[in-house]
Amino acid sequence: MKRLVILISGRGSNMEAIVKACAAEGWPASIAAVISNRPDAGGLQFAAERGIATAVVDHKAYASRDDFDAELARIIDSFSPDLVVLAGFMRILTPAFTARYERRLLNIHPSLLPAFTGLHTHERALAMGCKVAGATVHFVTAELDHGAIVMQGVVPVQPGDDAKTLAGRVLTAEHRIYPQSVRWFVEDALVWVGDTVQHRDGAAQQLLLS
Ligand code: GRF
Secondary structure, rough: OOOEEEEEEEOHHHHHHHHHHHHOOOOOEEEEEEEEEEOOHHHHHHEEEEEEOOOEHHHOOOOOOOHHHHHHHHHHHOOOOEEEEEEEOOOOOOOHHHOOOOOOOEEEOOOOOOOOOOOOHHHHHHHHHOEEEEEEEEEOOOOOOOOOEEEEEEOOOOOOOOOHHHHHHHHHHHHHHHHHHHHHHHHEEEEEOEEEEEEEOOOOOOEEEE
């Protein structure tokens, strides 16, 4: 049984998709805790209603990133996780933090990495005239939005799209590729090949939505 800790900052729809898939598909895993850096994160209520332990580490209460990350790690470690899942967790993490959870820290980013690291991915994809967009699940390293790619979901950019409609389409893909990626981790189906990650049995690590 693998223990998961999920970090959120907002509505937590990816966290919700993971929690529901874990229960519905009977993963060999339990959600040990959902932790937020914002006391008002909408997803905390969903987690609490499901009987999942919740905690808040409010970044505003800490003088430095180092102090915040140290306390965050202390709270995370109190739940003894095998995997830490960043699900819309909107804080830049220090190298000490990412090193502590090396190869057991996942993130989802709403672009087809390595394009559009950072914020405002959908606006930037539209401004570039991209014809496809998507999301990436990757292991976290010290470099923002880098690290081995576990899975990517690709969606078309449609004529007339704005950032909101495109974000909605990408989110549909996110809700499929993130649970799938976490499931592979808890099933020990991910194999490191150098600095990349492959599925043990060659399962498709991309989702193409039309
Ligand atoms: C998602 O688009 C995720 O890719 C990005 O932030 C958003 C979080 O949404 N990092 P939610 O909180 O999971 O609903």
